[in-house]
Amino acid sequence: MNDTQAPGGPADGTKRPDSSRRSERSRRAIYDAALALVAELGYGRTTIEGIAARAGVGKQTIYRWWPSKAAVLMEAFLDLADQAAGGETGFPDTGDLAADLGLVLRATVDEMNNPVYEAPTRALAAEGIVDPELGAQFVEKLLDPSLQLYVRRLRSAEAAGQLRAGIDHRIAVELLVGPLTHRWLMRTLPLTHEYADALVDYALAGLAPRD
Amino acid sequence: MNDTQAPGGPADGTKRPDSSRRSERSRRAIYDAALALVAELGYGRTTIEGIAARAGVGKQTIYRWWPSKAAVLMEAFLDLADQAAGGETGFPDTGDLAADLGLVLRATVDEMNNPVYEAPTRALAAEGIVDPELGAQFVEKLLDPSLQLYVRRLRSAEAAGQLRAGIDHRIAVELLVGPLTHRWLMRTLPLTHEYADALVDYALAGLAPRD
Numbered sequence: 295m296n297d298t299q300a301p302g303g304p305a306d307g308t309k310r311p312d313s314s315r316r317s318e319r320s321r322r323a324i325y326d327a328a329l330a331l332v333a334e335l336g337y338g339r340t341t342i343e344g345i346a347a348r349a350g351v352g353k354q355t356i357y358r359w360w361p362s363k364a365a366v367l368m369e370a371f372l373d374l375a376d377q378a379a380g381g382e383t384g385f386p387d388t389g390d391l392a393a394d395l396g397l398v399l400r401a402t403v404d405e406m407n408n409p410v411y412e413a414p415t416r417a418l419a420a421e422g423i424v425d426p427e428l429g430a431q432f433v434e435k436l437l438d439p440s441l442q443l444y445v446r447r448l449r450s451a452e453a454a455g456q457l458r459a460g461i462d463h464r465i466a467v468e469l470l471v472g473p474l475t476h477r478w479l480m481r482t483l484p485l486t487h488e489y490a491d492a493l494v495d496y497a498l499a500g501l502a503p504r505d
Numbered sequence: 506m507n508d509t510q511a512p513g514g515p516a517d518g519t520k521r522p523d524s525s526r527r528s529e530r531s532r533r534a535i536y537d538a539a540l541a542l543v544a545e546l547g548y549g550r551t552t553i554e555g556i557a558a559r560a561g562v563g564k565q566t567i568y569r570w571w572p573s574k575a576a577v578l579m580e581a582f583l584d585l586a587d588q589a590a591g592g593e594t595g596f597p598d599t600g601d602l603a604a605d606l607g608l609v610l611r612a613t614v615d616e617m618n619n620p621v622y623e624a625p626t627r628a629l630a631a632e633g634i635v636d637p638e639l640g641a642q643f644v645e646k647l648l649d650p651s652l653q654l655y656v657r658r659l660r661s662a663e664a665a666g667q668l669r670a671g672i673d674h675r676i677a678v679e680l681l682v683g684p685l686t687h688r689w690l691m692r693t694l695p696l697t698h699e700y701a702d703a704l705v706d707y708a709l710a711g712l713a714p715r716d
Contacts, residue, residue, distance in 0.1 A: 416634055419634060420631040423630060423631040423634070423691075424547060424627060424628055426692065430692070433691055433693055437691060437693065441693075455714065456714070457712055457714065458710070458712060461712055465700065465704070466712050468684040469712070472683035472687035473679040473682075473684070476686050476687060479690070480634075480644055481641070482648065483675070489676065493680070496680055496708070496711075497707070497711065498711055499711045500707075500710045500711025500713075501672055502668065502669065502711075503666065
């Protein structure tokens with residue numbers, strides 16, 4: 295690994311096609327190694343040295359592309375989130391709010407139950423809980439962008455008259471995502487599609503009887 | 506400290522009153538030291554040796570009363586939860602469900618914002634997230650008993666016709682507690698009484714307009 299080109303950087307007219315493919319392979323190996331180590335050792339005990347050894351690249355390759363352990367890990371997590379979304383960057387908007395929310399919450403349940411996503415994300419969340427600086431990065435780069443997709447969907451629902459007037463969209467999102475995350479992080483009870491459906495039902499219709 | 510009597514154990518007719526007072530003082534010092542260290546160092550790096558040194562007792566005193574670090578820490582957390590509840594072991598039931606839930610959620614917000622409770626509890630939650638065995642203990646001994654108090658209050662509300670028929674009480678509780686915990690652990694936005702009130706309002710009345 296002697297490439298000085300950052301992965302995903304602008305194409306260099308002089309570089310051979312092989313070099314770019316090798317960079318991409320190394321980048322992928324580094325992400326995979328980083329996430330595996332975070333899942334196995336926790337965030338705190340994962341090191342650049344460990345990632346390099348597991349990925350089969352030199353330590354300098356990582357330092358050439360990323361300034362710090364936090365930076366390479368955050369990009370690995372962003373890449374993981376992209377993969378989890380399967381290339382989807384939006385939020386379904388069929389006009390049926392309950393159906394759209396149900397689809398997204400069920401997919402989130404599947405993700406939380408998938409060890410590939412679950413183990414490293416759990417380790418990152420745990421570290422962010424006790425390290426305010428890392429927690430703020432986690433929220434800014436990973437959590438908030440995802441919550442904003444919900445907020446946008448709720449705005450569209452409000453425009454269609456499907457939400458109570460004056461609802462705080464952000465709090466409304468937390469009513470859906472909060473219980474799911476609570477059950478996931480605390481492992482209180484199984485995370486199932488039925489649970490996701492109940493959350494959508496209860497959040498939209500409320501717990502009190504309709505008079 | 507040469508007492509062999511476990512704190513809170515059955516009274517021993519032969520022991521002097523002084524011994525019992527000294528035991529109680531040591532027990533309190535051990536709890537305080539344990540919680541302070543967990544808040545400062547995290548759960549993993551807190552040791553029996555460290556607790557003993559901070560509490561000013563011998564290591565053997567701790568081992569005489571508790572079999573393991575996990576055991577002394579869990580009792581320290583149970584004691585902390587008792588203090589946080591201010592001796593209250595029930596849940597208000599004035600007949601006004603929204604008012605009662607609002608009171609409890611506002612008190613929970615105050616607790617989450619109080620560093621004395623917040624710092625060690627956050628460290629315990631983080632450790633439970635990555636250590637399934639500790640997490641299960643945390644849920645069984647601390648979280649579930651507290652959630653059961655909500656469930657009981659919701660049962661009483663159902664009997665009074667204040668809940669939709671067929672609601673799963675446990676999921677209903679998570680609709681209130683989940684968002685609060687999410688905002689607290691992830692530090693996304695401020696935890697305020699207004700937020701607590703909005704959660705009660707949204708959960709009970711729902712997000713969709715009433716036709």
